[in-house]
Amino acid sequence: GVPTLREALLAVGAHRVMVDLPGSTDASVRKIVGTVRECGAGERAYYCASADAMLRVRAADPAAEIALTWTTLAPPRPELLAAVKPRWLNYRFGLVSRELTDRAHRDGLLVSAWTADTKRTMRRLIERGVDSITTNRIDTLHRLLANSPGRGGS
Template identity: 35%
Template sequence: MRFALGFLRLVGKLVLALVALVLIVAAVFAVRYRVWDPDPLDHLYAGADGVLVLGHRGAPEVAPENTIPSFLAALALGADGVELDVVMTADGELVVIHDFEVDRVTDGTGDVREMSLEEVKALDAGSWFSEAHAGTRIPTLGEVFDALPPDVPVNIEIKSVSLGTDGIEKVLAAFVAERDLYDRIVVSSFNPITLWRVKRADADIPTALLYAPDLPTYLAEGWGIPIVLPDALHPEKSMVDAAYVEETHRRGQRVNVWTVNDPAEMERLIELGVDGIITDRPDLLRDVLAETGGK
């Protein structure tokens, strides 16, 4: 009997200690959230006429997605900047591709993360799109920046689906620092832990949290925002209404919406006052902006 009572007292103390720890952690994050001062990301919007136009993987209806021809086509169609995806090869090189597997957009098979850069570079990333683009290669992130004009803003999305990491955040942070790209980029991800690692690697790198209504609740509801403190939010278009834009702007964050290809939806979002729109059709968005005056 005494043993049982002693055990219950011990359990009670442990529960109280756990509750206290949870409250302390919650209080710490609450204080951080209240004093948090997001980066206004003025560098991304300096050249935009109203809403920032970002080509989603470039201009994927004109050229193979996430390739240099696609990014250059997006700019030719009126995009202010481009959105792209990065994955790291087995030998630590950052390459621009949306999927972990190369199967969908090349003539090869396999997981980029298990391939060397040489193996990735041997693949044809253009023939699937058209004969005119046969021989197009998956670019490295460095090659993309070398090909773009020096004032073009770039949204770099890190592909990540787990709590673990292959070290891509540190490699990307080193890349940004080496090229001094702080005033040209924002790093985004659906994974809040990934963004937390980016900030740990380099607190000066601006970040944005991607999310959508079909994700698990803790992601769809933005539970990670007070933890990772992103400078911008990148919601799926259906999540955005006047209250969303107002509340996000009140916190000092930018709102960049994805992926918007319908003219009526573009106009709705422009009227709501979003800061940026990620689209497969930068030419169409540019036309809508001209018709609405960018407001």
């Protein structure tokens, strides 16, 4: 079956976890953030979703690490960034360019891309400087990173 959030957080041990919150409500965010805290996972969990959801997370946990999901090439407004205080901008993989990652990095933000499931797309994202790739093909990404120059490979 599908594990509960508590079961999943306990199962992954010290590994980092992204908690995706599409369709969240004030009540669900409070419950999820509370569960993360109760499991002692606050330092290794980070949250992603739209601006509304991430504003809820920020209200529930001022110290939360946030990956603001952004679906356009126009950068988020400075006022939104100031309110959400994301560490990451989280983009659909097709939007990511070298210029986009360079701009985000200049602004002090990390860039994550979702959901890249082909080796070609993963390679392109790595070349474009992303900091994180969300994938259903962890084995493919692991092999690609292991064989990439400057990333532990040849």
